[in-house]
Amino acid sequence: MKKVFKMFRPDHKFARGDGNSYIKIENLNVSIANNHILKNVNIDIPDNKITCIIGPSGCGKTTLLKTLNLLIYAIDGVDISGKIDVNGTNIIGRDFDIEVHRRMMGLVWQKPVPLPMSIFENVAYGCRVNGTFHPRKLKMIVEHYLTAVGLWDEVKDRLRAPATSLSVGQQQRLCLARSLAVEPSFILADEATSALDPMSSKTIEELFVRLKENYSIVMVTHTLSQAQRIADNVIFMYMGQVIEAGSAEQIFKNPQHELTQNYISGAFS
Amino acid sequence: MKKPKIIKNLKLLEELIAKLLMYVALFVVVAFAMSIVVTIISRGWPAMTWEMVSQVPGSSFLLGGDGGILNAIVGSLYIVGASTLLGLAISIPIVFYMNVYLKKTSKFGYIARLSYDVLFGIPPIVFGAFGFMIMVYFGMRASLLGGIIVITLLIIPVFIRSIDEVARNFPREILDVAYSLGATKLQTLHVVLRQILPGVATATLLAIGRAIGDAAAVMLTAGYTSAIPTSLSQPAATLPLAVFYQAMSPIEEVRQGAYAAAFVLTLIVLALSIGGRLIMRYFSKDKIH
Numbered sequence: 001m002k003k004v005f006k007m008f009r010p011d012h013k014f015a016r017g018d019g020n021s022y023i024k025i026e027n028l029n030v031s032i033a034n035n036h037i038l039k040n041v042n043i044d045i046p047d048n049k050i051t052c053i054i055g056p057s058g059c060g061k062t063t064l065l066k067t068l069n070l071l072i073y074a075i076d077g078v079d080i081s082g083k084i085d086v087n088g089t090n091i092i093g094r095d096f097d098i099e100v101h102r103r104m105m106g107l108v109w110q111k112p113v114p115l116p117m118s119i120f121e122n123v124a125y126g127c128r129v130n131g132t133f134h135p136r137k138l139k140m141i142v143e144h145y146l147t148a149v150g151l152w153d154e155v156k157d158r159l160r161a162p163a164t165s166l167s168v169g170q171q172q173r174l175c176l177a178r179s180l181a182v183e184p185s186f187i188l189a190d191e192a193t194s195a196l197d198p199m200s201s202k203t204i205e206e207l208f209v210r211l212k213e214n215y216s217i218v219m220v221t222h223t224l225s226q227a228q229r230i231a232d233n234v235i236f237m238y239m240g241q242v243i244e245a246g247s248a249e250q251i252f253k254n255p256q257h258e259l260t261q262n263y264i265s266g267a268f269s
Numbered sequence: 270m271k272k273p274k275i276i277k278n279l280k281l282l283e284e285l286i287a288k289l290l291m292y293v294a295l296f297v298v299v300a301f302a303m304s305i306v307v308t309i310i311s312r313g314w315p316a317m318t319w320e321m322v323s324q325v326p327g328s329s330f331l332l333g334g335d336g337g338i339l340n341a342i343v344g345s346l347y348i349v350g351a352s353t354l355l356g357l358a359i360s361i362p363i364v365f366y367m368n369v370y371l372k373k374t375s376k377f378g379y380i381a382r383l384s385y386d387v388l389f390g391i392p393p394i395v396f397g398a399f400g401f402m403i404m405v406y407f408g409m410r411a412s413l414l415g416g417i418i419v420i421t422l423l424i425i426p427v428f429i430r431s432i433d434e435v436a437r438n439f440p441r442e443i444l445d446v447a448y449s450l451g452a453t454k455l456q457t458l459h460v461v462l463r464q465i466l467p468g469v470a471t472a473t474l475l476a477i478g479r480a481i482g483d484a485a486a487v488m489l490t491a492g493y494t495s496a497i498p499t500s501l502s503q504p505a506a507t508l509p510l511a512v513f514y515q516a517m518s519p520i521e522e523v524r525q526g527a528y529a530a531a532f533v534l535t536l537i538v539l540a541l542s543i544g545g546r547l548i549m550r551y552f553s554k555d556k557i558h
Binding site: 107 | 442448460
């Protein structure tokens with residue numbers, strides 16, 4: 001019933017990235033249909049930093065992001081144990097306001113997924129579901145975040161055009177703007193540049209570097225060079241386990257674990 | 270190794286025969302459709318008079334007297350319009366629930382889908398008889414309301430089956446996006462509708478086609494009358510029944526009138542499907558492909 005009432009909630013105040021956001025994952029275990037995917041994961045994600053998660057395919061990076069966002073609950077047969085402390089609240093457990101939490105975690109997908117609406121509506125959608133309906137306010141929000149991702153000048157004359165009419169690189173920036181528009185504290189990016197051409201992915205990378213002033217960014221990436229360029233902290237995962245975590249400099253210049261050394265030197269990927 | 274020439278030729282022949290068969294099949298279908306349309310137009314057009322579509326039948330209409338089929342036109346539009354709206358209002362929430370709230374593996378969803386499939390295959394006359402039985406039980410007489418309810422029941426399976434077909438192919442990532450922006454399941458309705466609107470339009474066309482052409486169910490529940498109904502409790506005439514009664518007449522002129530009614534019926538269906546296609550094109554512009 002609470003959820004029904006929430007729909008009619010008047011203008012909702014968003015939790016802003018206030019510089020004190022953090023995620024602390026302790027002993028996280030996730031299995032889907034008896035398939036143990038994340039094993040005893042312990043991670044600290046600090047604020048205002050870009051934390052890159054690297055590792056070979058199938059090591060559980062995407063599942064980790066989905067768990068942080070609690071989108072994992074939409075999957076059948078999922079079993080989670082452990083603790084994820086987000087700004088002092090443990091988010092594992094059912095008696096938790098999932099929608100408020102999800103809004104706090106802006107998610108950017110590997111492939112841009114525009115909503116079946118116009119460019120304007122795509123950015124405004126999140127604000128609408130969270131209770132902002134005032135047209136002038138929506139217009140301001142849309143302009144602000146489209147400017148923030150450097151898309152405003154390109155689309156300001158065709159805001160009513162369908163989002164699918166944009167190029168893939170533009171769509172990815174639109175998706176980022178859409179995530180930012182609900183004012184999250186964290187940005188979770190799942191290989192956000194892998195579907196893009198080099199120019200567009202450079203734009204996105206630069207955006208992330210700029211955004212880390214206000215947000216705490218968790219990025220899953222397949223490209224080591226990208227992690228080297230923009231990461232502050234790096235977490236190396238292998239087969240659902242965290243093998244090594246530390247500052248980017250330490251991981252790339254002086255990896256401790258043998259697996260990490262092999263991965264970074266390109267022995268396997 | 271090079272393929273022997275004979276095999277290559279055989280394959281060409283195979284292709285040729287397949288193509289030929291397809292052309293023949295296409296031709297038969299198109300010819301059949303065209304012959305229906307041509308017959309209706311050539312026979313119906315001479316009988317089409319302004320009187321036919323603008324007046325209710327006179328007292329001896331079925332014996333060759335004055336009047337038209339306005340009662341049937343209006344009755345059909347009333348019944349089809351109301352039951353389409355009702356059907357949509359019932360079907361969309363059902364499909365939404367089955368696809369967003371229920372898990373893919375849900376037993377309940379499976380049973381529900383099976384039931385709609387069964388309902389889909391039940392002939393209209395059974396719906397009509399069933400509706401008639403219930404109406405008798407409640408002491409109702411053949412009426413516009415009875416017709417609307419039975420036709421609504423008749424087209425709900427059409428709606429649900431064809432909208433569900435589209436909704437099941439709905440890209441899950443779109444739902445994930447909506448959730449990640451803080452939407453509740455109910456709030457995703459907006460997004461889901463935008464994506465499946467073309468499917469809803471197609472379903473509506475199919476449903477209208479079934480509703481407007483149905484004679485059996487309305488015969489038992491809506492009845493037939495020469496007057497235009499002014500309230501839900503009065504009986505209402507429908508076009509298929511107007512065709513039926515006139516075509517049964519021994520008088521040649523009256524039988525001509527049947528073609529006129531069929532012509533009007535075809536015209537309405539044609540107008541609806543062309544209009545529907547235009548609307549569909551407009552709504553699918555935002556769709557994610």
